[in-house]
Amino acid sequence: MGAIEIIFYLFSAILIGSALSVVTVGNPIYAVLFLVLSFFSAACIWLLMHAEFLAIVLVLVYVGAVMVLFLFVVMMLDVNVNPLKEGFARYLPVGLLVAFAMALQMFLVIWTRGLESMPMPEPKPDDYSHTTELGMLLYTKYLYAFEVAAVILLVAIIAAIALTHRQRPGTRKQDPARQVQVKRSDRVRMVKMQSEGEEN
Amino acid sequence: MTVAELQLALPEIFVLTMACVVLLADLFISQDRRGLTHLLAVLTLVFAAILTLRVMLPPGEVLYAFSDTFVRDRFGDVLKVFAYIILAGVFVYAKHYLRQFNLFKGEFYTLSLFALLGVMVMISASNMITVYLGLELLALSTYALVALDRDSRFGSEAAMKYFILGSLASGLLLYGMSLIYGATGSLNLADVSAALGGGAGDSMLLTFGLVFVVIGIAFKLGAVPFHMWVPDVYHGAPLAIALFISSVPKLAGLALAIRLLDNGLIGLHGDWQGMLVVLAALSLVLGNVVAIAQTNIKRMLAYSTISHMGFMMLGILAGTPEGYAAAMFYAIAYAIMSAGAFAVIILISNGDREADQLEDFKGLAKRNPWHAFLMMMILFSLAGVPVFLGFFAKWQVIAAAIGAGFTGLAVLAVVMAVIGAFYYLRVVKLMYFDEPEHESAITAPVDFRAVLTINGVAVLALGIFSGGLITLCVSAFV
Numbered sequence: 001m002g003a004i005e006i007i008f009y010l011f012s013a014i015l016i017g018s019a020l021s022v023v024t025v026g027n028p029i030y031a032v033l034f035l036v037l038s039f040f041s042a043a044c045i046w047l048l049m050h051a052e053f054l055a056i057v058l059v060l061v062y063v064g065a066v067m068v069l070f071l072f073v074v075m076m077l078d079v080n081v082n083p084l085k086e087g088f089a090r091y092l093p094v095g096l097l098v099a100f101a102m103a104l105q106m107f108l109v110i111w112t113r114g115l116e117s118m119p120m121p122e123p124k125p126d127d128y129s130h131t132t133e134l135g136m137l138l139y140t141k142y143l144y145a146f147e148v149a150a151v152i153l154l155v156a157i158i159a160a161i162a163l164t165h166r167q168r169p170g171t172r173k174q175d176p177a178r179q180v181q182v183k184r185s186d187r188v189r190m191v192k193m194q195s196e197g198e199e200n
Numbered sequence: 201m202t203v204a205e206l207q208l209a210l211p212e213i214f215v216l217t218m219a220c221v222v223l224l225a226d227l228f229i230s231q232d233r234r235g236l237t238h239l240l241a242v243l244t245l246v247f248a249a250i251l252t253l254r255v256m257l258p259p260g261e262v263l264y265a266f267s268d269t270f271v272r273d274r275f276g277d278v279l280k281v282f283a284y285i286i287l288a289g290v291f292v293y294a295k296h297y298l299r300q301f302n303l304f305k306g307e308f309y310t311l312s313l314f315a316l317l318g319v320m321v322m323i324s325a326s327n328m329i330t331v332y333l334g335l336e337l338l339a340l341s342t343y344a345l346v347a348l349d350r351d352s353r354f355g356s357e358a359a360m361k362y363f364i365l366g367s368l369a370s371g372l373l374l375y376g377m378s379l380i381y382g383a384t385g386s387l388n389l390a391d392v393s394a395a396l397g398g399g400a401g402d403s404m405l406l407t408f409g410l411v412f413v414v415i416g417i418a419f420k421l422g423a424v425p426f427h428m429w430v431p432d433v434y435h436g437a438p439l440a441i442a443l444f445i446s447s448v449p450k451l452a453g454l455a456l457a458i459r460l461l462d463n464g465l466i467g468l469h470g471d472w473q474g475m476l477v478v479l480a481a482l483s484l485v486l487g488n489v490v491a492i493a494q495t496n497i498k499r500m501l502a503y504s505t506i507s508h509m510g511f512m513m514l515g516i517l518a519g520t521p522e523g524y525a526a527a528m529f530y531a532i533a534y535a536i537m538s539a540g541a542f543a544v545i546i547l548i549s550n551g552d553r554e555a556d557q558l559e560d561f562k563g564l565a566k567r568n569p570w571h572a573f574l575m576m577m578i579l580f581s582l583a584g585v586p587v588f589l590g591f592f593a594k595w596q597v598i599a600a601a602i603g604a605g606f607t608g609l610a611v612l613a614v615v616m617a618v619i620g621a622f623y624y625l626r627v628v629k630l631m632y633f634d635e636p637e638h639e640s641a642i643t644a645p646v647d648f649r650a651v652l653t654i655n656g657v658a659v660l661a662l663g664i665f666s667g668g669l670i671t672l673c674v675s676a677f678v
Binding site (some may be wrong): 049134140141142143145148149151154155156158159162163166 | 209216269270310329340341350651
């Protein structure tokens, strides 16, 4: 067993272990962190297959952005996890069925094609970069499509703002211009009163 | 990429730039001078039309750009020019409505211009990726437009339905495209067509892919049985948005069908023809029959759209240049008529509520004879009464269906057109033979009245002199 196999089995074990933990741990924060770990292990397996761009994107986008967002949501919403854990026995048969179907599908694909039909990719020369190749393709052949996709993102931003940014009556909002103009007399009222201690 | 390639896409680049300019300029325009945004948007359309017409290609010439993802041909040019003209009309109609209902915001113009860009990308697509991206650009903009009136419960509900069903349809279309890619090895429509001509591809995979693509197209056109979203969206959306959805995107729907089915999958014509026959027949029957039962005129026009899309498919399913020209003529005619019909509803609405009930049309002839007359012409045209535009449109597609050997379907279309005439003529009866329920005068700004008059007269004039428009459509498919 060579170094590559050792690395593969190591990260696969971590991946499977952390994926199992995502669904079994009680604390949702731990679940999100285990999901981060499983994404990271998956990224390392991508690296083994010389797909360094995918590996980096997986870490940057999923771990760096999506999961952090997830963490925010989990922390901000006080999710009561106990009701979610109910009915484990009731849902178990369905879960097993889905797991069995997926395992069967994977088995059929590998069994009909054979593992030999999916060899390890040949290592590319050292100066070869997936990122450069993808960039070349995106900015030459698919330039037009790339630009249209960018416009779609712009529309998404405009639409999101147009639909959420509005002034409803009765909502409390800050007006910084008025806040900085406030004077002491607007906030503090001096009251003359007799001191309590000296009376008796 | 060369300068020549960029020049081919000049209208698209211009519309994109101006959409961004409108977006930014609108920030600095105060609410009482919002008319400037409107003016800027209309000017954008005028100059886009000039840019498109400046290098209008002669019939038969096809130019590709950006590694064959963009195509410029006469079909696209003609369709784009009509999209500009109709959208300019929509802007004028919408301004009056948006003012009355406190929706006069810059976002309407920005999102509409981006939707137009999506329509243009779809019209000029020669690659399945570009088709899909154009479709998504149009769809995302319209989802947001439908929800523009945030205080309307119906608007939000309609937007939600539209979004979910629309995303589902996009997903199906994308799935079909990926299967076709798997079978033919190319996303480029010309290459797909060549591969199919060479007998390449797993026929099972191709058939599955084709089914998904046709379902996606039918969803976007609103053909039965994929029409569920149409009545709810027309009903729930603000009138100005329903006006927009019922006009310009129909041209894009036609382009979507022609680009995918003809430019890409003509090798499978025998397969998709059968599917379109079923879709067209169901749309014709259900659209016309259910429209009779409607008391809300927006819903009635929605079912009328479904039936009109059935008519349009009669032309597409023929699979011949004549058939496509007929379908193109139908799409343009329908967009013009539909814009006019919605404009009259806007005209009789006032700031309190939309006049979307049939009763609101009672005695319109007494309250406002000229506009009632215009509405009558538009309704006659939608029904397909001779000498009006709609008659020649129906004639063309039915002739195309007969030419393709579908006499039974053509007979069904004629019968359904007669049944459909009932609900259009019912509105005419309400306008001319019923007493008005209230006497208040109907007023509209002068630009609104001018465009509505042009629109109504165009329905008659383009009908009497339909030869010019027909020649233009035929020249697109040489």
